[in-house]
Amino acid sequence: MSRRVAQAVIGAGYGDEGKGHLVDVLAAGAQDRPVVVRSNGGAQAGHTVALADGRRHVFHHIGSGAFAGAATHLSRFFVHHPMLLEAEREAVAAQGGCVEISADARGLVTTPWDMLINQAVERSRGDGRHGSCGLGFGETIERALDPAFALTVADLAGAGLEDRLGAIRDHWVPRRLAALGVVDLSAEEARVLADDGLLAVFIEDCRRFVETVRQSPDGGLGDRGPIVFEGAQGLLLDQAIGVFPHVTRSHTGLVNMTAIAREAGLDAIEATYITRAYATRHGAGPLPGATARLEAFDVVDPTNAPNPWQGRIRYAPLDLDRLAGAIAADRRLADPGPVAVRASLAVTCLDQARGPAPLVEAGGTTRHSAHALAGTVSTRLSLPLKAESWGPDRVGVRLREPAVA
Secondary structure (H helix, E strand, O other): OOOOEEEEEEEOOOOOOOHHHHHHHHHHOOOOOOEEEEOOOEOOOOEEEEOOOOOEEEEOOOOOOHHHOOEEEEOOOOEEOHHHHHHHHHHHHHOOOOOOEEEOOOOEEOOHHHHHHHHHHHHHOHHHOOOOOOOOHHHHHHHHOOOOOOOEHHHHHOOOHHHHHHHHHHHHHHHHHHHHOOOOOOHHHHHHHHOHHHHHHHHHHHHHHHHHEEEOOHHHHHHOOOEEEEOOOOHHHOOOOOOOOOOOOOOOOHHHHHHHHHHHOOOEEEEEEEEEOOEEEOOOOOOOOOEOOOOOEOOOOOOOOOEOOOEOOEEEOEEHHHHHHHHHHHHHHOOOOOOEEEEEEEEEOHHHEOOOEEEEEOOEEEEEOHHHHHHHHHHHHOOOEEEEEOOOOHHHEEEOOOOOO
16 A cells, blocks of 8 residues: 655744645645645634635635645534534536535534624623634533534534534523623624524524535545645744643644555655744734734734734744754654654745744844845754745745655
């Protein structure tokens, strides 16, 4: 049997590193039809792919290789959002992207009431917000800890769906709000909670999900085309690596990927850790060295617009010690078993540099030309350089074939 080697793209920072950009490039370069596997997160991910022909999409459910003809597989670690999937399918299909989607039946499913809880408690925190996107991701995982209220992809086709959703709305929501100390809902939140029409609409969303998403186990990936794992968020938001409570409730790197690979019988993962040429954070939480504007870069980022949940995106010089620590922690946490893991590095947004760019290391700052920066980061992290990005589309990506570490 030939060796099955999967590619993987892992954000090394706080998200927004260019993961979708690189996944698109890797999918476009595959010799056979690839499958992009979403290994964590949910609809709160926003991975941008822009093509030279003008097509552009911010991917939430569908894998970022869709414009390259890649199918999407949503793993058992992915949290599904039927309320939002159909609109994304239509948007991607309208631009000629592949909307063939499969999902492991064990994947959790977000309901409208998870969003309600998420948004109500985040608003109640005032200046102490955790940095949520307001889409109910963490609340879905919390609810699933109680088997009486868990909802999975397998449940969506079951005869008892309406009763299960009614129990979530009528019993889980009051209990969870009380546990979180949310005593009073706003008038709009109370209206949403009491709206029977919303229940009917969500059941229809689930019906469309069942019609358009094929159930397929993670273990079946070993029989499919070239695999590209697409991580969501970044290592510094990983629940075991980031600074609590400003983290996501998932493993954002190798932990889930290696578990899926073992189940699928894959031989190896070639993991590319990706970072911008500077650090970003969109949402509450610490960002050492944060500044309102980076003097060395003309930042272009139409995706991360200010919004009520995350506020404005923040910037900082790239901290090599923090980057190295996160990558080392991710590799320690993973249990690859028989799956070999080899790692490399990608650096994006190099075209945005307008002068010598700062790198922070051991408390000091050095400056490097844009053309030397990626190589310097690669050397300091002892990771071979896989890719440099000098523009927003595939044309600007310089791929290498490193002897991965």
